[in-house]
Amino acid sequence: MTPDWEPRIVAFLCNWCSYAGADLAGTSRIQYPPNIRVIRVPCSGRINPLFIIKALQMGADGVLVSGCHPGDCHYQTGNYLARRKAAVLRRFLEFLGIEMGRLHFSWVSAAEGTKFSQVVDEVTQAVKRLGPATRLVKARTWT
Amino acid sequence: MMEAQGEKIREVARRLLEQDRVDVVIGFEKGSLPLRASPVFVRTVAETHRLIWDCFCENNLARYLTRIDDHRVAIVAKGCDSRAIVALMAERQIPRERLTIIGVPCQRMVDRRKAAAAVHGEILAARCQDSNLDVEGRDFRRSLPRDAFLYLSCRLCTHRNPVIHDVLIGDPVEESTLNEPPSLRLERCSDHQRWAVFSQTVSSCVRCFACRQACPMCYCQECFVDASTPSWIGRGTDPSDIQMWHIVRAFHMAGRCVACGACERACPMEIDLFTMLEKLNRDVKELFAFEAGISADTTPPLGTHDPDDPGDFIL
């Protein structure tokens, strides 16, 4: 790990709440670490655990999945389904030896610009402490 | 006891075929090798003599139920196999009314590879007795204690008796108390050690997909490994692709795996596929109080939710 290593974190944000919350953080000029790469999805329930695992395989040092608070999902129950998948997935990946500091889930509403920046900060610090991801990362032998 | 069960299975099959209640009986016949039994599809009374029952009847025949078209089928099912039938019913993959379930309380199956490794030389003949496995080679003859040569899935099994049946072959057997599963021991190790165990365990995988094909719950028309736009997984030998195959396959079993062990038995590289699934099953039970294949009137746990689902890991 080089001293100026910066983690690359993939953030799956649900369109209606978390993405809007991130946008609010931006328009409010709230500073937060620049390490996340945002992928907007219609709902946190859209997240196929395969996306998370694939992100880790492609070299993401951390993954964040963020959706609406329980009860607020634009599609009623999408975030509840996401919560179940997340609970199972993180226990399973932890069991296999993937460091839990690389995988994070949050509820961030469209009004929570500040919370969003705090979540990103917390996630970035957790990933930084772990260093670059090495487990499950695919070797890019052609570069 | 197994001989008597075999006789009863033949009798039931004869009756079902004579009375034209089924088109085919799916059961087991003697394998072409020692320590093997093999799935058989019996369609006439004359063929029913082929049906047997012993401690080598290791396959989960429910695997064939997703391709029976519109035939009426009788199927021989151990405890775990019957759970697979229920799980398939819960997922609306098979029609109960066209099934006759010949439930067999299970004496637990012998791990043929473990038995072969316990002797010096090739096993030329083997016979299941109730508590022993008698094996014979060119220069040896031994009586192995069956309990020491069971599959991991059988050692940990808590559903030896069929959970659903139309006929029961023999008396119910006593369910075992749960031994400490290997996954519990692993949980006590560091993440470093767990990763080392996992990556080492799957490193000899050749992606033959026997585990997937043997599993009754793997019936997708297109498996994620065959998707190409996008391509989720490489088909080469990169360790991360191999690891991804196992992680995702296991995850697709969350809330669906009936712990039959068909995967571990099918694997030609003898990989311990069972421990990670056992851990997943345990988590699903703990998180959502759900066990696959017990009741057909359930919604798969990842397809539903409860307002009080655990979520304190969420920021």
Next chain:
Amino acid sequence: MTMKKIRKEDLKRRVEDLLETWQVFAPVWKEGMVEITEIDDPATMSLDGPPPRIPPKRLFFPQSEVLFHYAKDTRGVEIDSDPEVARRRVVLGVKPCDAHALSLLDCVFNGDRYQDPYYLKRREQTVVVALGCDEPALTCFCSSMESGPFSRKGADVFLTDIGAAYVVEVLTPKGHQLFEPSRLEDASPENLEKAKEREEAAQKTISSHVERAGLVDKLDEMAESVLWKYIHEKCIGCGVCTFLCPTCHCFDMVDEGDEAVGQRVRNWDSCQFPLYTLETSGRNPRPSGRERLRQRVMHKFNYFVKSFGQPACVGCGRCIIHCPVNLDVRRVIEAIWTAQ
């Protein structure tokens, strides 16, 4: 050719010498099964164990192989393709069935119309040392497949275990790279007698026979037979038989990377996977497992015989032992013979 011999300790010493400049592959016990792997210490060799789970075809036709790298920029495309095999290689303790299988793979990869540079380079750089098989298993039917427990086909050097030593037959110029016969002791008449006994005993041990006379014609008649439905019924459609088979060689080629830079890779594939023949239109000429199983049997015992004069099967028995449902190819052939 005079028959030579080498004492077992001398073979170990020869291996130690070779290790300085050659890559040495040998069967090794690993986690309860035998695998052919690169060794750095002759003491780890297990030459008299059972056959390796995955046959040595892996050394010539790897499960995954980079064919070339590409890099594109505004000036054009650069392709870097160099099937380089750095050092000479020797693989010891190959079962005669597996060695024979290599000569069958040669028909495909080193044929009249196409010579595969990747396979060929490995083949040229590798000396195959076969060891006569003293303990054929119940599932071995090599003698019915133009092979046998002491078949010399495909081997550069053939060893016969006579106790404290091996009788050595150097069969090809490549074999000479490994053992210069003039530097070996002559085998004595007693040694040769012992070797002959071992060979005959092994051949007598083969208990499994498959009738092949007329099988090609019989299979031609059976192409549309409903029997295939019944033969295939219990097959679960995995790839165990194909991946463990010493002669199976289906592959897929994929590009990995992106538009700018990447590589083309050749990976093992299986005719038993539905995707193998799936066309972009969605049509599949082998739409179900029944057609795929039929194709496999036809390829091994009919098409290959027509193309190359011998079956693409060496009777090693791996497909029989490891098939999850004990679908036995010998029983399949019996069923074919008894079909109307």
